[in-house]
Each structure stands twice: as structure tokens, then as C-alpha cells.
Amino acid sequence: MKAELRVENISVSFPKTGQILDSISLHVNQGEFVSIIGPSGSGKSTIFQSIGGVLLPEKGEIFLGDKKITGETGHISYMPQHNSLLPWRNVLQNVLLGQELHKKTNLDEAKSWLSKVGLSEYEKAFPHQLSGGMKQRVAFIRALISPASLMLLDEPFSALDEFTRLDMQKWLLSIWEKEKKSILFITHNIEEALFLSDRIYILSERPAKIVKEIKVEFPRPRNEELLMDDYFQKMKKEIFAELKGSR
Template sequence: MADKLQVVNLSHTFEGESSENVLDGLSLNVADGEFVTLIGPSGSGKSTIFNIIGGLIEPESGDIYIDGKRANGTRGNISYLPQQDSLLPWRTVEDNVVLVQEINGSVDRGAARKLLERAGLAGYESARPDTLSGGMRQRVAFIRALLSPQDLMLLDEPFGALDELTRLDMQDWLLGMWEADRRSVLFITHSIEEALYLSDRILILSDKPARIIREITVPFKRPRQHDITLDDEFARLKREIYGLLKAGFRND
């Protein structure tokens, strides 16, 4: 399987009153149609990695390749879903969904409505974001990301602000939508269970300066159901990842 994304020997330091080395020789890849999750301590550089991949920050050293082409400092190569849905309150659900298409100059409202129906949002096309629940708003934001032309999706803790029951429901919904679309996904979460439930592979980051200290291939077949969380292997992997977290991710 070809790589959709390659991050090669990435290092970066933020200069200010005191220099802060954030990334140190970090390398990772995401194959076509693969769901890969980054998990690590708060402040370990996960958002910086996303900003560099998205072209918002030029790395101090190292390279980003998307579809085999060097992409350092170039924008427009990814679709992005942040923790906050970032919906525009003055636009309807449908108008929020097609926003990226408007920017790209080609709007397909028929496709937007079909995706909204698949997301359980039929009948809400004319609603304003402030009338929706948190889970519904995140569904709208995800549909907007799906309608962007880029095949690489970066999902930055999109369920972090939701309550536990809504979060579990959204995980199942995300997997159902992703199974039908199979884009390449790089996902950030602080939840070990969420990482194990959603991912093909989990990349564990050290504390700053961040580097990959462990890669775990998730062994569970797809499509997945939440009863895998009761599996002995699921519990073993959860303990392994938790042990790395508790140890502070310092493998010097």
C-alpha cells in the first residue's frame, strides 16, 4: 500500500525569550486508506506536527511528503477537523457544509444533502448551528471536511469536548462514515480506548522534544463494535500504553 503521508526526520524549535525544542527527528507515515492515531502527553508537540503538515509552519529541518511530493510550507493538501467545530453561526447547516466547496469554486449541494442524510441530519439543512447538540455540530463539521477534495484528513481531538455517551456514539458514527469513504486519517486523542477502538496503528509520542517511541499495530478486525473493549487483548494493549504514559514517555 502506497503512503499518502510521509514525515521524515522532522525537528523544530520555537524561538522566544527561551528556545523550546518541540520536535526531534520525528518520522511517521500514513498509508492510503489507513487510520493512524498519535497519542502523547499534553504539550508534546502534536498540534505542531499538524501545523507543519498543513503548511502553517515551516519546520526547522526535515520533510513532509504528501502523495510522494514534498509539501513543506504548502497549504491546501489536507482536510482538517479541530476539537471545536468552528461552524459559522450565521450560516445554515447546509451552507456550513458546502463552505469548503465554495472556496474551491465548485459547490455540489446534492452531495452535501446525501452526506447529511447519511449522518442522520436530514431535516436540519436549514437549521443554525446554535440549535444543534455538540455531537450534531461535530457531524456537520466532519461532513464539511469530507466534502473537501483532499484525501488526507487530520482530526485533532474532534470528540474531546463531548460528554462520554455522546463521544462513544460519535466514535461509532465516525467509523461508519470512514468505512464508506476510507480516506487516510491522522488522528490526535488523549484517550487510550478511543485510539485502540478507531485505529489501524497507534504512534506513541515522547514528551518534548517529541519523537515516536513506540508503534502499535491494532489487531482487531473491521468493522468494529464496542464489545472489543472487553477483549483480553484490548485490555493488555491498554495497560501497555498506559504504562508508557505513566512512565512519562522518557526513553533516553
């Protein structure tokens, strides 16, 4: 299935908290890296839960390629804010989990990717024996080798220190530029969104609406020198002002 995502006018409400999403429409093209940024509690994770089929929107539809997937699970791979590695499974077993759920286990592929990211000697290690950055690499490889063609990454680096976070961002881009899987990425960090993305959607406060779509045209591959670029800083200030104005 093509990893072209279309979210068309979805709305979600909960009895106790009221309306969360108000007619959200967005798209991710094949092989594109798109970020969503917005205030805390604005409904970013609710968008992911709707795309993943965990929530059924009261209005609107979701498509992956030509297939309507509204309310259906099993079409995406997901990497949460916290790595969610199973403590009783070793690194290799954790990496294989997504494939096991689809009954398409490929041991050689899993071992190959662990070698590519410098974790081959940790195949039999358990999560408590890994650093934060290593855990996130394991979680990302688990999502990457899942048969699903669309990846949803929910603030995967927010718990890391600044230097480890930048290393992980560069690492993620190096992998993505080779694999070109379609990625929808949630972040609170404007700099991170600009550094990683092809496009950025800015959400308002709850009930969330998309207030702006921004095309990021910095050439790839990108490196940390971009963070000091004058136009990068200008865009960062503009997005900050847009977020502040949406409150």
C-alpha cells in the same frame, strides 16, 4: 493525488518555548486510520500544523503521494477539537465551506451526506440550534467532502460526554469504512486510539519524539464489545505504561 502521507525527520522550535518536535517521522498509507497519542503539550497539534503547511519545519520534509508539500497549504482537510462552525452560516452553508475554498462546490453531495447522517431536516438550522454531537457531525462532513484526500482530526470528540463520544466513534468508523479516506487522528484517550486505529504512534514529552509505533490488529468492523476484550485491556495497560515511561 494519492493520500499516502510521509513525514520525514521534521523538527520545529519556537523562540520562547524552545524545541517542540525532534526528528519526527511517521506515515499514513492510502485508506489507513492512524492515531497519535502523547502527553498534553507534547507537540501533537504542531505536527498537524506542519503537515497542513501553517508551520514550516526547520528540518525535514513532508510528502503526500509523490509530491513534496512541506510549507504548502491546501492539501489536507482538517477537523479541530472545537467544531469551528461559523455561527452566521446555516448547516448546509457550513458543510459547503471546505468545497468553496477549493472552488469545487457540489450542493447535491452536501445534501446527500446530511441526509445519510440524519441531518437533512437541519439544513437551514444554525450552529446554536444543534447539540454537541450534531455540530461534530456537521464539522466532520465538511472535512469529508473537501476535495483533499487526507483528513487530519484533532481530538474531535474530547468535548463530548462519554456516551455521545462512543456513539460518535462508532459513527466515524461506519463512515470511514465506506469511504476509506486516509485519516491521521490526535487523541489523549488510549481507549479511543485502540478502538479506531490501524496503527498508533506514541509521542514523548516535549521535545517530542516518537517512542513507539503500535499495530492494532483487531478485526473490523468494530463494536463496543471490543472495549471489554481482555487483549484490548492488556494493550491499553501497555500503552499507558509506555506513556508514563515517556514522561
